[in-house]
Amino acid sequence: MKNIFKQMAVILLFFCLWYVFFLFLTYHFYPENTVVDNSRLHERNNRLVLGKLKSNIFLNDAQNILLGFWVTKHESKRIIIIGGSNALRINPAVMQKALPDFTINLAAVRNSNITQLRDIVYVVRKSSPGSLKGTIFIIGVCFATFFNDNASGGHVLYENKNLTFLEAEGLRYGLYKLRDNKLELVLAPRMMPLAVHLLRPFLLCDLVFYDLKSYYDNSFASLHAVQKKPQDLKGEEFKQASLAEWRDSLGNIRDFAEDGIMSDFVTLCKEIEKSGASVVIVDLPSAPWMQNESEYYKKYTLKRLLYLDEDRIIPRLRYVNLATLLPPITDGDFVDSVHPTKEEGEMWSKAIAGFVLSQRKFLGF
Amino acid sequence: MDFLSIKFFIFFFSAICIFYLSPLRYRISVVFPLLNLFFILTYVNNLSQLLPLVVFLGAGFIGIRLVETFANRVAFITSLSVILVIFVYLKKYAFVSFLPFISRSYLSVGLSYILFRMVQMLIDVYQKSIQERVSLVSFSNFCCNFLTFVSGPIQRYQDYKLQESSLGQKALTEREVFDSFSRMIHGLFKVVILSTLCMGYYKWFFSFMQDSTVNESSLVLCRKFILASFFCSLYLYFNFSGYMDIVISFGKILGFELPENFNRPFESRSFLEFWSRWHITLSEWFKFYLFNPFVLFLTDKWPNRKAVPYYGVLAYFFVFFIMGAWHGSSWVFLIYGLFLGAGMSINKLFDVLMRKYYSVQYKKIIEHGLSGLLGTALTFSYWSMGTSCCWLDLKDLVKLMIKFKIQGFLMSFLLGIFLWAGALWLVRGFKYIFGRGITSLNGNFYFSRTWLSFELFIVIGFWFYGFGGIPDFVYKAF
Amino acid sequence: MTDARSQIKIRLNKVFRDVFDNGLIEVFGEMTAKDISEWDSLMHVVLVAAIQKEFGVRFSAAQIGQLKNVGEVLDLLEKHNSR
Numbered sequence: 001m002k003n004i005f006k007q008m009a010v011i012l013l014f015f016c017l018w019y020v021f022f023l024f025l026t027y028h029f030y031p032e033n034t035v036v037d038n039s040r041l042h043e044r045n046n047r048l049v050l051g052k053l054k055s056n057i058f059l060n061d062a063q064n065i066l067l068g069f070w071v072t073k074h075e076s077k078r079i080i081i082i083g084g085s086n087a088l089r090i091n092p093a094v095m096q097k098a099l100p101d102f103t104i105n106l107a108a109v110r111n112s113n114i115t116q117l118r119d120i121v122y123v124v125r126k127s128s129p130g131s132l133k134g135t136i137f138i139i140g141v142c143f144a145t146f147f148n149d150n151a152s153g154g155h156v157l158y159e160n161k162n163l164t165f166l167e168a169e170g171l172r173y174g175l176y177k178l179r180d181n182k183l184e185l186v187l188a189p190r191m192m193p194l195a196v197h198l199l200r201p202f203l204l205c206d207l208v209f210y211d212l213k214s215y216y217d218n219s220f221a222s223l224h225a226v227q228k229k230p231q232d233l234k235g236e237e238f239k240q241a242s243l244a245e246w247r248d249s250l251g252n253i254r255d256f257a258e259d260g261i262m263s264d265f266v267t268l269c270k271e272i273e274k275s276g277a278s279v280v281i282v283d284l285p286s287a288p289w290m291q292n293e294s295e296y297y298k299k300y301t302l303k304r305l306l307y308l309d310e311d312r313i314i315p316r317l318r319y320v321n322l323a324t325l326l327p328p329i330t331d332g333d334f335v336d337s338v339h340p341t342k343e344e345g346e347m348w349s350k351a352i353a354g355f356v357l358s359q360r361k362f363l364g365f
Numbered sequence: 366m367d368f369l370s371i372k373f374f375i376f377f378f379s380a381i382c383i384f385y386l387s388p389l390r391y392r393i394s395v396v397f398p399l400l401n402l403f404f405i406l407t408y409v410n411n412l413s414q415l416l417p418l419v420v421f422l423g424a425g426f427i428g429i430r431l432v433e434t435f436a437n438r439v440a441f442i443t444s445l446s447v448i449l450v451i452f453v454y455l456k457k458y459a460f461v462s463f464l465p466f467i468s469r470s471y472l473s474v475g476l477s478y479i480l481f482r483m484v485q486m487l488i489d490v491y492q493k494s495i496q497e498r499v500s501l502v503s504f505s506n507f508c509c510n511f512l513t514f515v516s517g518p519i520q521r522y523q524d525y526k527l528q529e530s531s532l533g534q535k536a537l538t539e540r541e542v543f544d545s546f547s548r549m550i551h552g553l554f555k556v557v558i559l560s561t562l563c564m565g566y567y568k569w570f571f572s573f574m575q576d577s578t579v580n581e582s583s584l585v586l587c588r589k590f591i592l593a594s595f596f597c598s599l600y601l602y603f604n605f606s607g608y609m610d611i612v613i614s615f616g617k618i619l620g621f622e623l624p625e626n627f628n629r630p631f632e633s634r635s636f637l638e639f640w641s642r643w644h645i646t647l648s649e650w651f652k653f654y655l656f657n658p659f660v661l662f663l664t665d666k667w668p669n670r671k672a673v674p675y676y677g678v679l680a681y682f683f684v685f686f687i688m689g690a691w692h693g694s695s696w697v698f699l700i701y702g703l704f705l706g707a708g709m710s711i712n713k714l715f716d717v718l719m720r721k722y723y724s725v726q727y728k729k730i731i732e733h734g735l736s737g738l739l740g741t742a743l744t745f746s747y748w749s750m751g752t753s754c755c756w757l758d759l760k761d762l763v764k765l766m767i768k769f770k771i772q773g774f775l776m777s778f779l780l781g782i783f784l785w786a787g788a789l790w791l792v793r794g795f796k797y798i799f800g801r802g803i804t805s806l807n808g809n810f811y812f813s814r815t816w817l818s819f820e821l822f823i824v825i826g827f828w829f830y831g832f833g834g835i836p837d838f839v840y841k842a843f
Numbered sequence: 844m845t846d847a848r849s850q851i852k853i854r855l856n857k858v859f860r861d862v863f864d865n866g867l868i869e870v871f872g873e874m875t876a877k878d879i880s881e882w883d884s885l886m887h888v889v890l891v892a893a894i895q896k897e898f899g900v901r902f903s904a905a906q907i908g909q910l911k912n913v914g915e916v917l918d919l920l921e922k923h924n925s926r
Binding site: 004008010012017019022201204206209210 | 381537538815825827
């Protein structure tokens with residue numbers, strides 16, 4: 001027995017040395033961020049990054065929210081942008097110029113629907129001590145925000161359960177658990193920053209493994225013809241492929257943007273408002289051909305008349321259709337059906353910042 | 366209990382503490398049964414799920430008692446048949462699918478391995494190889510040993526009893542303890558990282574192969590197929606042998622010697638040799654209780670000297686057909702059985718013919734150099750191809766067969782031999798150049814500890830990274 | 844070595860020569876399958892069958908499986924004879 005514990009202790013001691021070494025390494029390479037900014041992470045997820053390690057220790061946009069909010073400073077005046085992958089194209093640096101008093105957090109996550117938005121708001125609320133007064137949530141919505149939870153939209157399969165990307169990432173380190181399909185903290189909120197700091201060596205591991213994997217995937221992929229993605233196609237073929245892809249991820253049109261979903265969204269906005277924060281709902285435009293051809297888009301335009309405009313009755317809440325603030329948009333402003341080009345993204349950012357400034361009285365700053 | 370969970374590691378530490386802190390005389394009679402019970406209970410949500418297992422064990426114990434008391438053929442055959450019938454029913458084999466199965470979920474983990482243990486005890490009690498009376502505690506400890514419950518190694522009752530009586534008599538040396546920990550961490554490395562990677566690539570190549578259109582050149586298709594097969598068998602190896610490493614070293618720390626299940630199987634130079642290196646305890650079991658009696662029966666019945674080698678061909682086919690079919694309850698595994706049987710009997714036939722027409726000493730001549738390398742590659746290639754197919758369902762398997770035809774399989778097989786021979790050659794070259802250096806480094810106190818703890822760190826890191834994608838223990842399903 | 848044991852050994856040697864068709868075999872206690880190239884798992888059973896016949900004994904499945912060397916065979920046969 002003595003021998004067993006002695007050997008165990010020796011191995012653990014060496015393990016701790018490694019741990020401390022890697023912990024030190026992470027602080028050297030990844031100084032702590034002051035804001036949560038998913039735009040850089042989003043870019044990283046699309047290509048190989050060996051040698052480009054110096055942006056953020058968190059592996060992906062979901063991790064950046066679930067863990068990142070616990071270790072960033074909480075300024076009294078901040079803007080938190082949430083939404084789907086098209087909201088990720090908003091450029092926080094451009095907004096910062098127009099709104100110098102605010103810290104801009106870009107906390108959008110790909111494939112977000114109401115469930116993910118609610119989870120993000122939950123994390124923000126739990127991680128902010130006191131009330132959310134002075135915080136402005138900018139919710140970037142588009143038709144693709146309103147799909148039913150049962151639709152496949154970006155879900156990952158884990159232990160035969162369909163989890164959203166955010167949920168799976170929340171469960172990964174055991175800091176969150178699932179209850180009634182909602183993420184919940186496992187530890188007390190005051191323990192969370194410490195836990196996130198302690199996880200850093202393993203977060204580094206994640207980054208290295210991720211890079212290695214994408215490196216190998218890329219090198220193997222050249223050996224085999226991979227199925228073409230819609231982005232690589234042109235013209236009518238591309239349109240049909242994207243429409244099919246949307247149908248696949250948004251599910252049955254009958255379950256899409258149902259009254260229940262729309263009123264859930266309104267409830268969410270009211271909850272945010274109750275916690276002291278202000279809400280700006282920004283309706284992000286899609287490519288004109290998409291607006292013309294997608295049945296989902298058509299259903300959404302009907303529903304938003306009914307629900308989103310109604311939100312005007314909530315104080316400290318504003319709704320704006322971004323397209324009305326922009327010069328006429330064309331298909332060329334988008335890289336695919338919903339994601340704007342870099343230049344268009346900057347235009348969006350400017351327009352949103354301008355809108356926030358114009359509503360300062362209502363928003364209370 | 367999932368072996369790759371925080372729960373398991375808490376269990377691991379507490380088992381060691383409880384085991385060593387309790388007085389020696391209670392370890393076997395009280396502590397060990399309690400640990401086993403606790404371990405099994407983690408697999409069920411409510412106690413009723415345990416009922417089939419309890420019935421199965423009960424039938425086995427009563428059977429053994431009957432054979433002990435009456436010691437006649439009737440008691441033996443009745444008990445054996447009852448156990449087999451319950452087993453086939455609980456495992457829901459396809460050939461009895463007309464029966465009304467229990468629709469509620471119940472614990473089916475470990476049933477196969479319990480069957481092997483109970484049949485072994487039954488036969489040995491009947492044949493008087495086990496002479497002392499089997500007590501209920503020994504029986505349940507042996508059958509439900511948490512170390513071997515999930516999937517072996519399949520220990521023999523007599524060996525287990527020896528362990529029981531010598532438990533705690535010899536303290537482990539520091540070296541032994543370190544080696545056990547080191548083996549456990551290597552095992553974790555195999556399961557968590559290597560098997561996950563191999564599984565990923567297996568699935569990847571397999572999906573490429575299944576999606577591929579007909580106009581693709583057949584060589585490309587064959588390459589995908591053989592790579593998928595290789596990764597599949599490597600995945601099985603890392604997964605299974607990694608778990609064995611964990612279990613055997615855990616046992617060692619508690620003071621139990623469990624039998625080895627693997628002895629570098631991918632270095633076998635023939636299919637016959639392969640089965641003395643892969644899942645050893647299973648092949649041994651089949652040798653003891655099926656192969657030997659079957660050959661004995663044949664030689665007794667038709668004692669013709671000239672025919673003896675061909676009895677071997679027949680017996681290998683028969684035994685490996687059964688063994689392959691045991692692996693699963695669906696029809697695909699019958700095909701797998703045929704495939705294994707065919708491999709073994711062709712190999713035996715080759716052996717017979719070589720001895721007859723070339724030289725009795727032929728093995729010594731062809732086992733070395735290039736021919737040995739080719740033999741190894743051939744063995745691996747054949748086995749991989751068969752193994753990768755048994756994960757398909759019957760419909761997909763037939764589709765694959767139509768797509769490939771005989772020449773496709775043959776071409777993949779040849780390509781596989783070529784690829785594996787090349788890979789082996791590289792590995793051997795690497796070992797030749799760096800082997801001695803690595804061994805001497807491992808002898809260094811600081812290096813070995815530093816390396817081991819780094820490995821542990823990487824395992825934990827990868828465990829987080831591969832969250833939800835780390836494969837479960839494959840052999841649990843069998 | 845006792846007289847009975849050497850008697851058994853002589854008879855056993857005859858069986859070995861017969862089974863492996865090799866007049867030069869001289870059995871010894873530590874002799875294993877490695878010492879005779881024909882001794883594989885199939886011939887093991889054939890050998891056991893021949894021994895059973897010669898000595899009029901029956902081994903159990905566990906005994907057959909666990910026999911590792913000639914010494915163990917001798918022990919078993921001796922034990923049987925003394926009964």
